[in-house]
Amino acid sequence: MKKVIVSLGLIGTLLAGYSQAGEKEILASLTAIKLPTTDVKIAPSPIKGMNIVTTSQGIFYVSDDGKYITQGPIFDISSGTPQDISASTVLNLVKTVANDAIVYKADNEKYNIYVFSDVTCGYCKKLHQEMADINKAGITVHYLAFPRQGPDSQAGKDMQSIWSSADRKAAFDNGYKGNKVPEANSVVPYVKQQYQVGREIGISGTPTIVLPDGQVIAGYVSADKLKEILDQKH
Structure with a gap:
């Protein structure tokens, strides 16, 4: 398996947050649709059970168990103003x-x-x-x-x-x-x-x-x- 590079600031979150799954399942889902698995950055999203996964070919959302993957804007409308949940990732x-x-x-x-x-x-x-x-x-x-x-x-x-x-x-x-x-x-x-x-x-x-x-x-x-x-x- 190719090595995944995760920023140090996320390691604590990853270890604490993935009770059912982790990098292995997420990488498998990327591999299944022929996406690169090197230099991947994984972070929890505001949606329970979904992760924001940054690859060299764009940002994807992958479920904890790796069974579901999607791409494209997902908007948080809780404030009344639609906000793409990947916005902070993009800005960083x-x-x-x-x-x-x-x-x-x-x-x-x-x-x-x-x-x-x-x-x-x-x-x-x-x-x-x-x-x-x-x-x-x-x-x-x-x-x-x-x-x-x-x-x-x-x-x-x-x-x-x-x-x-x-x-x-x-x-x-x-x-x-x-x-x-x-x-x-x-x-x-x-x-x-x-x-x-x-x-x-x-x-x-x-x-x-x-x-x-x-x-x-x-x-x-x-x-x-x-x-x-x-x-x-x-």
């Missing part, structure tokens, strides 16, 4: 790579959002063109790289060069204008790391926006709509 994953984001800071900052983006994506470009309006609305944008064809694609290599540049924002803006991205003399690992986190939270396309509470929005959202969504949550 994003924060592991947030320090290496390319940041467009709002002067009157009210909100911080994270945007997984690809410089060859048309809707990403459309969103980026609204940056002045987004920042004016008090929204700071933290860009994370998600080259849709993978970090070894041409877009991936271009984004690695952007993240390796001395002036990342200027290189990023240049890339969105469709200009040739100069190849970097040295390459930083940030793009691959950010891409992997994107895969872990289940991203398949760009732009993908992660809100301050961990809610994920797939696709382009206008500056006005984005502010409306954030204000409603505030």
Whole structure:
């Protein structure tokens, strides 16, 4: 059996919480549907008998006995406002790579959002063109790289060069204008790391926006709509 890596902070919870089952049953269910079982993170969910399982191909929910597995948002509606129960997991994953984001800071900052983006994506470009309006609305944008064809694609290599540049924002803006991205003399690992986190939270396309509470929005959202969504949550 392949080794499962579980964060130290979860070990106590896992040992105390699994009276009927444990890693063995959960790994077996992943194997049954041909999901990877390395670098898996397991945590109890708010639903009794279900676990939030983070894999390199997304977040899944697996029962204690390993007999049931599902993927997709599960909403807690107890507060009257639907909240995806995986939101805190998503946000924690994003924060592991947030320090290496390319940041467009709002002067009157009210909100911080994270945007997984690809410089060859048309809707990403459309969103980026609204940056002045987004920042004016008090929204700071933290860009994370998600080259849709993978970090070894041409877009991936271009984004690695952007993240390796001395002036990342200027290189990023240049890339969105469709200009040739100069190849970097040295390459930083940030793009691959950010891409992997994107895969872990289940991203398949760009732009993908992660809100301050961990809610994920797939696709382009206008500056006005984005502010409306954030204000409603505030």
